[in-house]
Amino acid sequence: MKSDELQRYIEENIPLVAKAGFVIEESTCERVSVHGPFPENRNHHGSVFGGSISVISVLAGWLLVREIMEKENPQARIVISSQTLEYLRPLRKDFIAEAVKPDISDFGPFLKRLDAAGKARLEVQVLVREEEGSEPCARFQGTFHVAVD
Template sequence: MAPNINHQDTVFGGSVSAVAILSTWTLLHVRLGSECAGGQIVIYRNTMLYDRPITTGFTAIASMPDADAWARLLKTLNRKKMARISVPSVLICEGHQVGALEGEFVVLPE
């Protein structure tokens, strides 16, 4: 974490956001791969909430979108069209939620 610590001895907000985006992107990548539904995943936009300063190691936990949203994504990709989906992630530090991200992704068909 040392390169990501600011003058307040907390993690830079940009570093936190990058880790949260990476958690959501990775979840999409793995899930699409497991369903043999490839595509190029690109972050379109995100909203990051910072609930508390992060002073030690933290974890980003991404969650799958609801089943209907996932089914729409797959159906759109199967038609060889660009699809969009939102994926949430929460950040946990010392047992407390310290932030949350809502990432909206575009998936371009192969």
């Protein structure tokens, strides 16, 4: 799916994405980057609302797993099954959630479980920063459940 098609698909199927103003900047099987605007996601303390950080992190992680599965099985169903989120410091301006392909040298065991059982789990880390390359403001670890028929 092209970038603009993917953005439209996400906004139509997850209305919160459009309301929060989240924009997919990059989405490949190696890296996902999602931009979040401060004004739409601020709280009464003048920082980004923790719920917005959670949502953008789940979105970036889900998109990464989706991109990975696009090559293996585009019909795979992907849902978040668990998450932890560490808030390291307040975000006070626009922000970026970045997910990078897990450092798994061989996806063989994951794909074998998926093939044999029709389901498997994949761990993904997402870092949320004020700008690309800056120190993380939040660290997300999510487990995504992947199922195929």
